[in-house]
Structures are given as structure tokens and as C-alpha cells.
Amino acid sequence: MSAISEEAVPSFRLSMLVYDTRYRSLTFQFIALAVLIAFMAFMGMNLVRNLAAAGLNISYNFLGDTAGYDINQTLIDYTNQSTHQRAAIVGILNTLLVAFLGCVTATVLGVFAGILRLSGNWLVAKLMAAYVEAFRNVPVLIWILIIGTVVTTLPAPSAYRGETPDSEMLFGVIALTNRGIYIPAPVWGPGSMIVVAAFILSILGAIMYRRYATKLLYDTGKLLPMGWPTLVILIVPSLLVFFIMGRPIGLDYPALQGFNFQGGIQVQRPLIALWLALSIYTGAFIAENVRAGILAVSKGQTEAASALGLRPNRTMSLVVLPQALRVIIPPLISQYLNITKNSSLAIAVGYADITATLGGITLNQTGRAIEAVLLLMLFYLVISLAISAVMNVYNKSVALKER
Amino acid sequence: MSDTHAHSAAFVRTETLPEMPPPPGETGIVKWLRANLFANVPNAILTLVSLWAIYALLAGFIPWFTNAVWSAEDIRDCQAQLDGTRGACFAVISERWHQLLFGIAYPQDQYWRPILAFILLFLSAAPLLFSKLPRNLLVLTLIYPFLGYWLLWGGTIVAPLVALAGVLVGFAVYQRLVTGSFAMGFFGGIAAAFVAWWIGGFITGAAEGVLALEPVASRDMGGFMLNMILGTVCVSLSLPIGIMLALGRQSDMIIIKWICVVFIEFIRGVPLITLLFVASVVLAYFFPPGTNQDLILRVIIMITMFSSAYIAEVIRGGLAALPRGQYEAADSLGLDYPQAMRLIVLPQALKISIPGIVNVAVGLFKDTTLVSVISMFDLVGVVRGPIFSSTEWAGVYWEVWGFAALLFFIVCYSISQYSQWLERQLATDHR
Numbered sequence: 015m016s017a018i019s020e021e022a023v024p025s026f027r028l029s030m031l032v033y034d035t036r037y038r039s040l041t042f043q044f045i046a047l048a049v050l051i052a053f054m055a056f057m058g059m060n061l062v063r064n065l066a067a068a069g070l071n072i073s074y075n076f077l078g079d080t081a082g083y084d085i086n087q088t089l090i091d092y093t094n095q096s097t098h099q100r101a102a103i104v105g106i107l108n109t110l111l112v113a114f115l116g117c118v119t120a121t122v123l124g125v126f127a128g129i130l131r132l133s134g135n136w137l138v139a140k141l142m143a144a145y146v147e148a149f150r151n152v153p154v155l156i157w158i159l160i161i162g163t164v165v166t167t168l169p170a171p172s173a174y175r176g177e178t179p180d181s182e183m184l185f186g187v188i189a190l191t192n193r194g195i196y197i198p199a200p201v202w203g204p205g206s207m208i209v210v211a212a213f214i215l216s217i218l219g220a221i222m223y224r225r226y227a228t229k230l231l232y233d234t235g236k237l238l239p240m241g242w243p244t245l246v247i248l249i250v251p252s253l254l255v256f257f258i259m260g261r262p263i264g265l266d267y268p269a270l271q272g273f274n275f276q277g278g279i280q281v282q283r284p285l286i287a288l289w290l291a292l293s294i295y296t297g298a299f300i301a302e303n304v305r306a307g308i309l310a311v312s313k314g315q316t317e318a319a320s321a322l323g324l325r326p327n328r329t330m331s332l333v334v335l336p337q338a339l340r341v342i343i344p345p346l347i348s349q350y351l352n353i354t355k356n357s358s359l360a361i362a363v364g365y366a367d368i369t370a371t372l373g374g375i376t377l378n379q380t381g382r383a384i385e386a387v388l389l390l391m392l393f394y395l396v397i398s399l400a401i402s403a404v405m406n407v408y409n410k411s412v413a414l415k416e417r
Numbered sequence: 418m419s420d421t422h423a424h425s426a427a428f429v430r431t432e433t434l435p436e437m438p439p440p441p442g443e444t445g446i447v448k449w450l451r452a453n454l455f456a457n458v459p460n461a462i463l464t465l466v467s468l469w470a471i472y473a474l475l476a477g478f479i480p481w482f483t484n485a486v487w488s489a490e491d492i493r494d495c496q497a498q499l500d501g502t503r504g505a506c507f508a509v510i511s512e513r514w515h516q517l518l519f520g521i522a523y524p525q526d527q528y529w530r531p532i533l534a535f536i537l538l539f540l541s542a543a544p545l546l547f548s549k550l551p552r553n554l555l556v557l558t559l560i561y562p563f564l565g566y567w568l569l570w571g572g573t574i575v576a577p578l579v580a581l582a583g584v585l586v587g588f589a590v591y592q593r594l595v596t597g598s599f600a601m602g603f604f605g606g607i608a609a610a611f612v613a614w615w616i617g618g619f620i621t622g623a624a625e626g627v628l629a630l631e632p633v634a635s636r637d638m639g640g641f642m643l644n645m646i647l648g649t650v651c652v653s654l655s656l657p658i659g660i661m662l663a664l665g666r667q668s669d670m671i672i673i674k675w676i677c678v679v680f681i682e683f684i685r686g687v688p689l690i691t692l693l694f695v696a697s698v699v700l701a702y703f704f705p706p707g708t709n710q711d712l713i714l715r716v717i718i719m720i721t722m723f724s725s726a727y728i729a730e731v732i733r734g735g736l737a738a739l740p741r742g743q744y745e746a747a748d749s750l751g752l753d754y755p756q757a758m759r760l761i762v763l764p765q766a767l768k769i770s771i772p773g774i775v776n777v778a779v780g781l782f783k784d785t786t787l788v789s790v791i792s793m794f795d796l797v798g799v800v801r802g803p804i805f806s807s808t809e810w811a812g813v814y815w816e817v818w819g820f821a822a823l824l825f826f827i828v829c830y831s832i833s834q835y836s837q838w839l840e841r842q843l844a845t846d847h848r
Contacts (some may be wrong), residue, residue: 043672050676057703064702135460136453137467152822152830153783155790155797160822163814237447355688373694383698390694391687398686 023316051231076380077102083375087282105371106393112288113354113366119293120353121346124300131305142301150296154356157295162287162363168192171274189268189275195286196268199279203262212255213248220247284365288357296353300346307342308334338414347405351398359395368393481505488512489810509813510820513804517820520639520794520805526573528633531642537561538649546835562653569638569646571630579617586613599755635713639794641824642764643713643782647795648782651720655781656774658721660726660767664758666729669738677729684726689784692719697791716788724781728774735770736762768843775836779829786825796821 031041065071077099084094089107092100131142149157171191189196194294227238256263268278311334319329360367368390378388441447455461484504488511489495495506510517519531539563544554563577587610595602638646665677684692696715704710739762747757767774789798800817804810810817 039670043670046670046673046676060705061702063706064704067706130463132458133463134453134456135463135467138463141467141470147830148826151779151783151826151833153786153797153825154823155786156818156822157440159797159801160818163818358688358690359787359790361690369688369690373691377694377698383694384702387691387694387699391691394688394691397688399682 070381072385073382074385075384076376076382079380081376082379085371087285087366094167098372098380101376102368102372102389105338105366105368108285108365109354109357109360109367110368112285112292112357112360112365113350115289116292116296116353116357117350119289120296120300120349123293123297124349125304127297127301128304128308131301132308146298146301149295150302154291154295155359155362158288158291158359158362162284162292163289165283165287165290174270174275176242191275192283193274194280194282195253196275196278196280198265198267199277201264201266203264205259206262208259209252209263212254216248216251219251220244223247281363284360285365287363288360288365292356294355298351299352300349303342303345303349304338304399307338307340310341311337343408343412346407347401347408351401354397354401355394426534426650492812495813496807505816506813507816509804509810509816512565513810516803517796517817518640519642520637520799522637522639522794523633523642524631524637527633530568530571530630533689534565535645537564537568538645539676546839565629565842569633569642570635571632572599573621573624573626574628574630575624576621579614579621582617583610586610599753599759628671635711638713640799641796643788643795644782644785646713647717647720647785647788648778650717651785652722652778652781654717655725655728658725659732660763662725663732663736681726681729684723685730689720689723690787692723693787693791695719706736712791712793716791716793720781720785723784724777727777727780729772731773731777732766734773735766735768738769739766772836772840775832779832782829782832783825796824 025198031037056210078097080094081096081098082094083101085092085101085104087108087330088104089111090100090104092104094230127142127145130138131146132141133142168190169192171189171193174189174191188198224240227240230236230238266277268275268280270276315333315337318401319333320326324332343354357367358369358373361370364370373390438444442451454464471612482504482505484499484502485507486495486498486504487507489498489506489508492509494504495508499506515525515528519528523531537557538561541558544550544552544558549767560581563581567574567577582731587606590609591602591606593602594605662677663682665673666681668674668677693716696719697712700715700719701710743765744757745762752760786795786797788795789801791797793804794802800821804813
């Protein structure tokens with residue numbers, strides 16, 4: 015016994031780096047790191063030599079130069095005398111704009127289609143299945159280009175002219191033309207800020223009322239109505255303030271003047287094409303997520319809720335939806351991410367998003383390929399990391415509390 | 418008893434009634450219509466709205482389709498034949514189908530090669546897709562990559578043969594060494610393959626014109642063929658890379674884990690189109706000076722990186738879904754890491770990940786259309802370039818887009834149907 019305990023600790027031998035599991039992982043990691051560094055160094059050296067051979071360098075000074083090209087749809091002031099940096103910011107804002115609009119409409123469309131696909135109505139369910147399959151199985155680029163062609167078939171502004179025009183404006187205020195869609199623009203008169211403030215206050219009021227009602231329900235079991243008081247709190251005070259202040263917010267309607275519409279907001283054709291295509295395409299995917307989420311709630315839950323005496327709409331809102339949302343929301347957020355990334359296809363229909371400005375015209379004009387592509391990737395990376403951070407927070411908050 | 422009963426009741430039926438048919442409202446088409454289309458008022462309204470929508474679609478589509486002109490010189494000829502009636506001009510497809518399928522530059526007298534490669538693709542994929550087929554067919558699967566390359570790109574057959582020989586040598590060495598340790602077999606196999614390729618290089622150089630097909634340059638590949646090439650090559654390459662990335666991300670080794678995490682998250686965070694920009698304008702700076710790689714090769718590299726990151730995430734999901742007990746069981750059997758992964762963990766994890774992998778594959782195949790943005794002439798590129806800008810067919814839209822969408826729909830829909838079928842086949846749990 016004593017012989018064993020006194021046995022000397024085996025000294026380190028070189029072969030242990032390969033055969034001893036305690037050291038082997040270190041060996042592997044060292045080799046991996048060495049290979050990686052060697053690979054990077056090889057690429058870096060190639061880069062330096064290639065740049066030197068082409069007489070180029072890495073510099074971001076081109077961002078300060080005059081861009082010299084026009085952008086048809088901008089959210090901020092921009093002329094062709096602005097800098098490349100300004101053009102990139104215009105592009106970023108345009109990307110965010112179409113991504114936001116696309117997310118909203120895709121969600122609405124997807125939720126509708128997903129629920130209708132589960133409907134007992136055979137025809138509607140089949141129609142929705144056809145919609146989902148048709149859009150999921152054809153590339154989004156083809157859909158963007160098809161819808162881009164569809165919007166060119168809208169009537170020209172001249173079709174709205176004359177005593178008996180060929181085309182009528184929708185509700186008398188919206189003009190669908192092949193130069194874009196004209197919608198009324200809000201005009202902010204003096205005192206309009208008070209109306210906005212009143213509206214924000216009433217949103218807060220509605221939230222507080224709903225909190226109070228929930229608390230009352232949990233504390234005393236008394237059930238206050240939720241739906242119509244919320245609506246009243248939201249609408250009535252703002253309307254009152256609006257009329258008391260003498261209607262400070264007006265609308266500027268588009269009107270045909272000369273060859274084109276004047277006034278209102280012009281939503282350019284590329285934006286409409288991209289927005290519609292992204293919404294309809296992603297809506298098909300969201301419909302599948304919604305359907306899967308609702309199907310994932312086992313039938314026993316619905317039956318248990320009915321056995322407790324809950325009415326069908328309460329079963330839906332209190333039992334099925336909260337559980338379905340846990341399944342639906344993570345893929346929904348990654349669909350939002352997909353919309354943002356797919357909006358880079360704007361370049362195919364001529365919408366000036368960040369890929370078209372920084373990665374397209376700026377890159378071609380300045381020849382700064384490495385810098386422009388790097389900045390482009392950085393932008394998308396920041397967006398997607400931000401969205402996945404949101405997703406992680408959400409996942410943590412809804413994770414099943416397991417013991 | 419029966420007597421008293423017979424007397425107390427006015428009438429007792431003594432024979433059995435024949436079976437009656439159910440009431441008319443509870444059977445057949447009426448019952449079905451009531452249950453499925455007109456269950457209640459909102460449902461009936463929905464049905465009517467859907468019927469109207471279908472009618473509106475068909476009323477536009479059917480005359481357009483039936484009036485179609487299938488052969489014409491150009492769009493003016495087409496309009497002359499239509500003579501004012503609304504109708505499609507499918508003549509553009511019968512005229513330009515070869516451009517849509519094979520691109521603008523593939524030599525016309527060589528079309529049998531991509532067609533043969535396409536048919537062989539199905540034959541060689543069949544034993545992978547359907548496990549009931551005889552296993553001998555896997556030989557075709559093994560030689561297909563080399564055969565397909567030879568058919569599409571042409572040149573001497575010696576080069577693909579040497580490549581195949583290298584793989585075979587590598588595999589033989591792997592088989593010999595893997596009994597000792599997996600790492601030895603793996604790296605030994607790779608080393609042996611490289612030695613074989615190096616030696617084979619001299620043979621290829623010597624045998625320039627042996628069994629040579631007319632060589633076709635990479636830039637001449639186009640049309641739907643290019644989409645198929647990119648899709649198949651990138652998915653097949655990204656599967657093994659994706660498995661390695663997923664294992665790396667699950668690994669205990671910090672450095673390897675972080676290399677994989679950074680790679681996967683970076684690739685997944687940027688749109689494919691930026692990676693294609695890298696392929697077209699940036700990647701050339703990173704190759705050794707003086708070398709000039711094909712655009713198609715650079716694009717394959719970037720798309721493979723892209724899809725392997727997505728496949729890695731799918732497989733990671735499969736690895737995480739596997740019960741902890743499976744890992745522990747493998748350990749308790751005394752299997753080392755490569756054995757445990759190859760024999761216990763990966764077969765099960767891959768099975769769980771099949772639907773996800775197929776989704777990635779379908780998505781990737783659709784995304785191959787993005788190469789048209791960096792001015793490669795894939796199906797979409799051919800449509801937007803040579804067809805829309807030609808004087809003959811400027812102004813034809815719906816026919817060509819419909820054809821392109823239909824091609825993609827057929828491929829993607831059949832892949833997803835196959836995946837659902839496979840899922841049912843592989844389901845071993847009892848429901």
C-alpha cells in the first residue's frame with residue numbers, strides 16, 4: 015500500500031500532449047489558433063501586396079467627398095452636392111423605413127393567413143395554403159421583380175385628368191399612379207403639439223386604467239370592462255382637445271397640377287414594390303409560424319379552460335394565446351431580421367437603401383470596395399445583433415420556470 | 418307477456434324496418450358543403466369572398482392562357498397574331514428556352530451534357546434520398562461529383578479521374594489508420610489524398626487530350642443550370658462544414674468554440690448580398706497576387722460559408738435536443754469523442770435536424786438567384802439582361818417571370834414534400 019502512495023507523480027512527457035486527455039485539448043486549441051493566425055497573416059499579406067500592386071490604400075476619407083448622385087426617395091435633406099456619408103445615412107434610414115413598414119404589414123398579413131389556414135372553412139384554408147406555398151417556394155428576388163413590374167402597370171397621372179378621368183382617386187384622397195402613390199400629408203399648425211401631448215397622455219391613461227382593472231380583478235375578483243373604456247380614454251380627450259384648439263392638424267391633399275400630382279406625400283414606386291413584395295413574401299413565412307404556434311398548444315389546454323367555465327374568447331386570450339405566443343414570437347423576430355436583410359435586394363428595383371447607396375453607387379464611383387463592403391456588413395451586423403439581443407431578453411422573460 | 422302487450426298497445430310492428438337513407442341535409446355533398454363552407458354566417462361570407470377572388474383570378478388568367486401564342490418571331494409578331502385580344506406570348510419561352518435553362522454562352526451543340534448531368538444528378542441522389550434502393554447505386558453517388566464536373570466543364574477526363582483516385586486513396590488510408598485513432602485516420606487520409614493529387618497532377622499535365630470534351634469556361638455557365646450548380650455544390654459542401662462548426666460550437670475547448678461562434682454569428686448577421694459583393698469585388702484582394710480565380714469559384718466559396726453557418730445552427734439545435742443521457746451513455750461505454758459523435762450522437766442529432774437542413778437547402782437554392790445582382794447570368798440574370806433588353810422581346814414580362822417562378826416552385830415544393838415524407842419515415846416514436 016505504502017509503495018503506491020509513495021509512487022512519484024509521473025513527470026510531464028511530451029507524448030502526453032497527444033495521449034493525455036487533460037493536455038490534448040490544449041494541444042488542439044493551440045494548433046487551431048496557430049492555423050487561424052497563419053491563415054489570417056497569409057490573407058493580410060496578400061491584401062497588402064495586392065493593394066500595393068494596385069496603388070491603393072485603406073482610407074475612409076472618401077466618405078467626406080461629394081457624392082454627386084441623386085436619390086429619389088429621402089427622409090432627410092439630401093442633394094447631389096451632399097457627401098457620401100450623407101448618402102449612406104439616407105440609405106440607412108431608407109433601409110430602416112422599408113424594414114419597419116415591411117414588418118408591420120407582414121405581421122398583419124401573416125397572422126391573418128395563419129389563422130385562416132386553420133379555419134374550418136375548407137375553401138379559405140386551401141386558398142391560404144396555396145398562398146403560403148406559392149410564396150415560400152419562389153425566390154424573394156423574383157417576387158420583388160414581379161411586383162416591381164406590377165406597380166409599373168398602374169395608371170399614369172394623366173389618366174386622372176379631364177371631366178371623365180380613366181382612373182378615380184381612392185376615397186378621393188389617394189392617387190395610385192405609375193410614378194408612385196400619393197397620400198395626404200399632415201400639416202402641423204400652431205397648437206398641434208398640444209393635441210399630440212393629449213394623445214400621448216391618453217395612451218398612458220388607458221394603460222393605467224387597464225392595470226387598475228387587472229389589479230382589481232386579482233384582488234377582489236371584480237371584473238371591469240376592458241375594451242370600450244380603453245377606446246374611450248384613447249379617443250375622446252384627444253378629439254376634444256383637437257376641436258377646442260380649433261383643429262390645428264390639417265391634411266394636405268394631393269392634387270393633379272400639370273403633368274403630375276402636387277402636394278401630399280409621394281411614396282415612390284420602388285419603395286412600394288419592395289415593401290409589398292417583402293410583406294407578402296415574409297407574410298407567408300409568418301403564417302406558417304403562427305399556424306405552428308397555435309397547433310403547438312395541446313387540445314387539453316382548451317378543454318381544461320372550457321371545463322373551468324371560461325368562454326371561448328377568454329379561453330383564447332387567457333389560455334391559448336399566451337402559450338402560442340411563446341412559440342410564435344422567437345421565429346417571428348427572426349423573420350423581422352430576415353425582412354431587414356432581404357431589404358438589401360432593394361438594389362434590384364432601384365430603391366436607395368444602404369446597399370444601393372453605399373454598396374452600389376458610392377462603391378462604383380470611389381472604387382473603395384473593401385471599405386464600403388466592410389461598412390455595409392458592419393451596419394447589418396449591428397442591426398442583427400441588436401435584434402438578437404432583444405430576442406434573448408424576450409426568451410428569458412417567457413422561459414418556463416422549471417424547478 | 419307478449420300477449421298482454423299486444424293487446425294494450427294499438428299497434429306493434431313485428432318486422433324490422435329496412436335501413437333508411439340519412440336525411441338529405443345530413444349526407445353527401447350537401448352535408449359537406451354545410452359543414453365546410455357554410456357552417457355559419459361569417460363562414461358563408463368568407464366562402465363567397467374566396468369564390469369571388471378565385472373567379473377574379475381565373476377570369477383574368479384562363480383567357481390569357483388559352484389565347485396564348487406559342488410561336489412567333491418577336492413581340493410585334495406576337496401582338497399581330499393576338500390581334501387585339503388579351504393573351505400570353507409564350508413564344509418568348511419557346512424561342513429563348515435554351516437561354517433560360519443553360520445561359521447565353523453555353524455552346525448549343527453541347528446541351529446534351531448539362532441534360533445528362535441533370536439526369537445523372539437524380540440517379541445519384543436517389544440512393545441518398547431513398548434508403549430502400551440497392552446500396553450498390555452509392556457508387557454512382559461517389560463518382561457523380563467528378564463525372565458532373567467533367568460533363569459540365571469539359572476538358573480531359575483524366576483530371577476528374579485523378580481527383581477521384583485521390584479521394585479513394587485518402588479513404589483507403591483513413592480505413593487503415595482509423596482503427597488506431599480517428600484523428601490519425603482523418604489527417605492521414607487527407608495527407609494521402611493530397612499526395613495522390615500531387616502525383617496525379619503530372620499525369621494530368623501529360624494527358625492533355627485524353628477523352629476530352631469541348632471545354633466550357635465558368636463564365637459561360639448560366640440560366641437555371643447555374644442555379645442548380647450553385648445550389649447542389651454549396652449545399653453538399655456546406656453539410657460537412659456545418660457539422661464541424663456545430664460540433665465546434667458545442668465543444669469545451671474555449672478557443673475553438675469562440676472561433677466557431679464568431680464565424681457563425683458574423684455570417685448570419687449579414688445579408689447574402691453583401692457576401693456576394695465580397696466575392697465579386699473584395700475577395701480577389703485576398704488571393705495570392707497573380708492568381709486569378711473564377712468568379713463562380715469565389716461565389717461558391719461565399720455561398721458555402723453562408724449556408725454552412727445556417728446549417729451549423731440547425732445541427733446545433735439537433736445536438737441540443739438530444740437527451741443528455743445519450744452523451745453519458747456513450748461515455749459510459751468507453752467510447753472516445755470521435756466514436757461517440759460518429760456512432761451515437763450525430764446519427765440521432767442529424768435525424769432531428771433533417772427538416773431544418775432541408776429548409777436551409779431550399780432557402781439557399783432560392784437565394785442563388787441573388788448572383789444576378791453581381792451580374793452573373795443565372796435564370797433571373799438572363800431574364801433581366803438578354804431577354805428584357807433584347808429588341809425582340811422588350812415588353813414581355815409575365816410569361817417569363819411565370820416560367821422562372823414555376824421552375825423554382827417545382828424544385829422547392831418537391832424538396833419540401835420529400836422532407837415531410839422523410840420525417841414520417843424516420844419517426845421512430847410511437848404516437
